[in-house]
Amino acid sequence: MKLATWNINSLTVRLPQVLDWLATNPVDVLCLQELKLSDDKFPRDALQQAGYHSAVFGQKTYNGVAILSRTPMRDVVTNIPGFADEQSRVIAATIDTAAGPMRIVNGYFVNGQEPGSEKFAYKMRWLEALHAYLRAELSAYPQLALLGDFNVTADDRDSWDPDGLRETIHHTTQEREHFQAVLQLGLHDSFRLFEQAEKTYSWWDYREFAFRRNRGLRIDYVLVSDALKPRVTACTIDRAPRKNERPSDHTPVVVELQD
DNA sequence: ATGACGGTGTGGCACCGA
Numbered sequence: 001m002k003l004a005t006w007n008i009n010s011l012t013v014r015l016p017q018v019l020d021w022l023a024t025n026p027v028d029v030l031c032l033q034e035l036k037l038s039d040d041k042f043p044r045d046a047l048q049q050a051g052y053h054s055a056v057f058g059q060k061t062y063n064g065v066a067i068l069s070r071t072p073m074r075d076v077v078t079n080i081p082g083f084a085d086e087q088s089r090v091i092a093a094t095i096d097t098a099a100g101p102m103r104i105v106n107g108y109f110v111n112g113q114e115p116g117s118e119k120f121a122y123k124m125r126w127l128e129a130l131h132a133y134l135r136a137e138l139s140a141y142p143q144l145a146l147l148g149d150f151n152v153t154a155d156d157r158d159s160w161d162p163d164g165l166r167e168t169i170h171h172t173t174q175e176r177e178h179f180q181a182v183l184q185l186g187l188h189d190s191f192r193l194f195e196q197a198e199k200t201y202s203w204w205d206y207r208e209f210a211f212r213r214n215r216g217l218r219i220d221y222v223l224v225s226d227a228l229k230p231r232v233t234a235c236t237i238d239r240a241p242r243k244n245e246r247p248s249d250h251t252p253v254v255v256e257l258q259d
Numbered sequence: 260a261t262g263a264c265g266g267t268g269t270g271g272c273a274c275c276g277a
Binding site: 112 | 265
């Protein structure tokens with residue numbers, strides 16, 4: 001089976017691209033971030049026609065996340081329980097597979113703007129809350145995948161300019177420590193389970209021809225639990241949609257698991 | 260660099276993203 005994540009930066013604009021991508025990449029689960037629309041505007045019918053159930057946690061203008069699944073989902077939870085948040089950033093759901101229930105957690109991590117800012121402080125609080133939530137989810141669901149836009153580079157390999165950007169947003173020691181803390185819960189970065197080409201990224205700025213110059217960051221991840229790790233056979237980043245007209249600034253990350 | 264590019268809102272620009 002295949003799981004994927006894609007920050008689509010407005011589903012209103014990108015729905016045709018999502019449908020195109022799913023037609024050629026019929027993954028079992030697709031986690032979307034930055035819907036930028038409210039639940040009532042979510043194109044549930046078009047996605048149903050494409051063969052997908054939807055679990056949606058929308059928000060007007062900003063944020064908004066959804067899980068698309070070929071099979072029905074249950075036990076849908078939105079945001080981080082116990083963490084008061086105005087912003088729609090997390091949705092979790094369970095799917096039933098041949099190997100038993102699998103928990104899918106889809107996150108649109110806080111950007112954080114700049115170290116020292118109020119938004120950065122919010123990012124740190126949010127990451128702390130997510131960590132506690134994931135610990136609980138992992139004990140309830142050994143087969144768990146955390147997918148999303150993490151808005152952190154795990155290490156220097158994940159940035160086009162690690163020295164020039166050292167300790168700037170997405171590159172700070174504090175953010176990376178939070179990333180490591182999540183891994184220490186028993187989660188694994190699928191991408192690094194395999195040999196990968198250097199300078200592989202999942203996001204490129206719209207400005208300064210960043211994509212053409214491959215000035216990017218790898219900030220979109222699929223983390224798998226200890227129980228799932230032995231079944232992962234591939235993790236790839238699909239650059240093709242970044243070449244579309246009116247592309248999202250992110251591209252999909254796809255993981256393949258043995259059934 | 261107070262920039263760039265792109266999406267959204269009730270707009271004529273400001274805010275946000277990364």
